[in-house]
Amino acid sequence: MQNKTIPDTRWMGLPHLAVGLIVIAAIALFGWQFLLADSEIAVLGMVALAAMAAFGVGKTGLNKSMSAAMRNHGRSMNIAILLALVCVIFLLGGEHFPLLMLTTTLLYMTVAFGLNAQFGLTGMVNFAGASFFGVGAYTAAVLTNHSALPPILILVAGGVFSALIGCLLIVPVVRTAGHYSAVVTIAFSVMFKTFLEVNDVLGGPQGLMVGPMKTFGWDFNSSPLLMGMELSFYVNYALLGAGLAALAFMFVQRLERSWIGLTLDSVRLDETASACFGLNVVRAKVLAFTFGNILIGIAGALYGMMISFIAPNSFSFSDSLLMVAIVLLGGLGSLWGTALAAVIVVLLPEKLQILQEYRFLLFSVVVILMLLFRPEGLMPRKVRSYFPNWRPEQ
Amino acid sequence: MSEVLLEFKNLGKNFGGVRALDGFDMQVKRGEIIGLIGPNGSGKTTSFNLMTGIYAPSQGEVHFDGADITGMSARKVYEAGIARTFQRSRLCLPLSIFDNIMIGNHARLNTGLWFNLFQRRALRGQVEEFYTQARDLVAGFSEDLAGRMFDPVGSLPMIERRRIEICRALISKPKLLLLDEPSAGMTHDETAQMMDDILAVRDRMGGLSIIIIEHEMGVIERLCDQCVVLSYGRKISEGSYAHIAADPEVQSAYLGMD
Numbered sequence: 273m274q275n276k277t278i279p280d281t282r283w284m285g286l287p288h289l290a291v292g293l294i295v296i297a298a299i300a301l302f303g304w305q306f307l308l309a310d311s312e313i314a315v316l317g318m319v320a321l322a323a324m325a326a327f328g329v330g331k332t333g334l335n336k337s338m339s340a341a342m343r344n345h346g347r348s349m350n351i352a353i354l355l356a357l358v359c360v361i362f363l364l365g366g367e368h369f370p371l372l373m374l375t376t377t378l379l380y381m382t383v384a385f386g387l388n389a390q391f392g393l394t395g396m397v398n399f400a401g402a403s404f405f406g407v408g409a410y411t412a413a414v415l416t417n418h419s420a421l422p423p424i425l426i427l428v429a430g431g432v433f434s435a436l437i438g439c440l441l442i443v444p445v446v447r448t449a450g451h452y453s454a455v456v457t458i459a460f461s462v463m464f465k466t467f468l469e470v471n472d473v474l475g476g477p478q479g480l481m482v483g484p485m486k487t488f489g490w491d492f493n494s495s496p497l498l499m500g501m502e503l504s505f506y507v508n509y510a511l512l513g514a515g516l517a518a519l520a521f522m523f524v525q526r527l528e529r530s531w532i533g534l535t536l537d538s539v540r541l542d543e544t545a546s547a548c549f550g551l552n553v554v555r556a557k558v559l560a561f562t563f564g565n566i567l568i569g570i571a572g573a574l575y576g577m578m579i580s581f582i583a584p585n586s587f588s589f590s591d592s593l594l595m596v597a598i599v600l601l602g603g604l605g606s607l608w609g610t611a612l613a614a615v616i617v618v619l620l621p622e623k624l625q626i627l628q629e630y631r632f633l634l635f636s637v638v639v640i641l642m643l644l645f646r647p648e649g650l651m652p653r654k655v656r657s658y659f660p661n662w663r664p665e666q
Numbered sequence: 667m668s669e670v671l672l673e674f675k676n677l678g679k680n681f682g683g684v685r686a687l688d689g690f691d692m693q694v695k696r697g698e699i700i701g702l703i704g705p706n707g708s709g710k711t712t713s714f715n716l717m718t719g720i721y722a723p724s725q726g727e728v729h730f731d732g733a734d735i736t737g738m739s740a741r742k743v744y745e746a747g748i749a750r751t752f753q754r755s756r757l758c759l760p761l762s763i764f765d766n767i768m769i770g771n772h773a774r775l776n777t778g779l780w781f782n783l784f785q786r787r788a789l790r791g792q793v794e795e796f797y798t799q800a801r802d803l804v805a806g807f808s809e810d811l812a813g814r815m816f817d818p819v820g821s822l823p824m825i826e827r828r829r830i831e832i833c834r835a836l837i838s839k840p841k842l843l844l845l846d847e848p849s850a851g852m853t854h855d856e857t858a859q860m861m862d863d864i865l866a867v868r869d870r871m872g873g874l875s876i877i878i879i880e881h882e883m884g885v886i887e888r889l890c891d892q893c894v895v896l897s898y899g900r901k902i903s904e905g906s907y908a909h910i911a912a913d914p915e916v917q918s919a920y921l922g923m924d
Contacts (some may be wrong), residue, residue: 286852299689331919334749442872444917523783524783526783526786527782527783530767530782530789531775531777531789532777532782532784532791532816534761534765534768534769534775535772535775535777537758537761537765538758538761538769541758541759541761542758544720544756545752545756545769546769547720547739547740548718548720548740548744548750549744549749549769549770549772549834549838550683550740550744550772550773551741551744551769551772552741558781560845655760655762655765655816655817655818656761656762656765657816658789658790658793659786659793661789662790662793662794663777663793664797664801664815
């Protein structure tokens with residue numbers, strides 16, 4: 273897409289696709305072992321190894337080869353990544369806790385992709401991510417207990433309810449310019465938790481049971497058998513979570529690489545100028561907010577079904593802040609950055625118990641440092657290319 | 667088709683007790699370049715904002731191309747065929763040249779959700795079609811710039827940014843182009859280049875009318891067929907550059923003499 277001749281970025285003389293596949297395999301192996309590691313020393317060692325590898329990637333030109341692979345072989349790479357993820361899930365097989373962590377990470381990733389459409393693209397910061405996640409989870413709880421709806425539709429309903437409540441919230445937001453959405457969503461986040469705590473129908477502070485995911489006679493809470501081996505029932509949820517995260521990624525990426533993405537960027541960067549060029553600013557904001565909330569709501573519904581018991585404490589304002597931290601840490605508008613940051617923010621405190629207690633403090637400091645020294649995030653967003661493998665004649 | 671493209675009738679705008687613009691009458695003919703001048707705060711940019719629907723006028727009417735566009739929204743005015751640049755460059759700096767120009771092309775972009783998410787092949791056709799148009803437009807200013815369509819605008823010098831801004835306004839094929847201080851922030855040489863650009867643009871786009879707000883009198887003298895002078899929200903003079911330059915009232919407004 274550039275006029276400049278692209279310098280030869282081959283890494284160790286290998287074709288880009290081969291390099292890409294090797295890197296994916298290496299990351300998958302690393303992830304598998306990381307999820308299984310049980311001593312704090314081992315975890316710290318692996319974190320250090322990952323940090324060194326990340327540093328080395330820039331030094332050896334591996335990152336250039338990787339982005340060339342993503343650009344020229346996007347589809348093959350995406351399929352390879354998904355396959356690698358499925359392999360990791362089956363390799364973990366019977367391990368309950370690592371699978372639960374992996375699925376939680378994937379669901380938070382989905383949430384962060386949704387937040388990225390709102391915040392990263394459109395500039396509407398949503399400090400109620402955990403609340404919309406909660407709307408999805410509570411929808412799942414009520415519908416699995418009190419209706420005969422097939423659970424797959426209940427997932428959709430979680431997204432729809434979350435979007436509907438979002439539509440109510442956005443009414444005051446679209447009447448104003450700037451960061452007004454922050455104020456409205458903070459208020460909603462605080463109100464939502466209080467509302468759940470005093471509402472006896474929704475279980476009050478004790479919360480509610482959630483029925484399991486079931487589809488076409490496949491009960492997600494029963495253990496699947498693979499070649500005579502009994503696997504953890506979390507394998508079901510991990511696979512569905514991986515599918516959901518992949519779909520969310522695809523949708524938000526396509527959104528970004530389209531005229532709509534351009535419209536959203538324009539609204540974020542200059543509302544007045546946008547209106548002068550005929551952009552419908554209100555439509556753009558409503559669309560981005562709704563789009564994000566659907567993803568967040570669906571992820572919340574599946575989360576509820578997986579942990580089978582939900583309480584207001586899981587959907588507090590501080591959880592919303594963690595979700596926003598993921599987006600800031602990864603890089604506004606950068607989906608791969610968001611995926612990486614979700615892994616760091618969700619997985620690291622689970623593996624290092626010492627961090628667990630201080631995670632809010634730690635991530636606040638990290639976000640502040642990030643905004644000071646690298647405001648574009650861990651993996652900065654690139655200039656939009658609508659079709660990465662399209663290079664017009666110059 | 668009437669000779670007159672744009673007409674203000676008794677146009678006025680109050681901000682609280684301040685009369686930013688008062689009883690302003692003006693006509694712009696097709697193909698004409700009009701210079702709108704006056705000291706700071708005399709209502710030049712306000713009249714642009716009234717024309718383009720950013721403000722609603724307190725009194726009077728704006729007629730454009732045979733229709734009354736008074737109080738229309740910015741979108742509607744844009745679709746009717748008035749495009750503008752801004753006093754302070756209002757490009758989206760992190761976005762590419764192509765993206766910035768496409769914002770100006772918004773009326774022709776298909777922004778349907780289904781189209782953008784699922785009809786990727788059709789979208790690609792549209793991207794390629796508009797890419798060619800945008801590239802040709804940019805190439806009219808600078809071949810070098812046209813080879814960098816996917817560079818972020820933030821990496822470009824001021825003159826190139828101004829060119830991109832003009833391209834962004836021109837891509838929609840407007841009938842009237844409003845330029846708000848096109849020479850702001852530019853060196854002497856760049857200003858000279860910019861003037862050549864504007865004249866070339868008018869020749870290329872037959873019948874395009876232009877209104878320029880400018881403090882650089884050299885620019886006004888060279889480009890404008892007619893000049894309109896504002897002071898404290900009122901029109902104090904109009905006519906050719908030679909005429910207004912000789913007008914004692916204009917001189918006193920600029921130099922502050924009694």
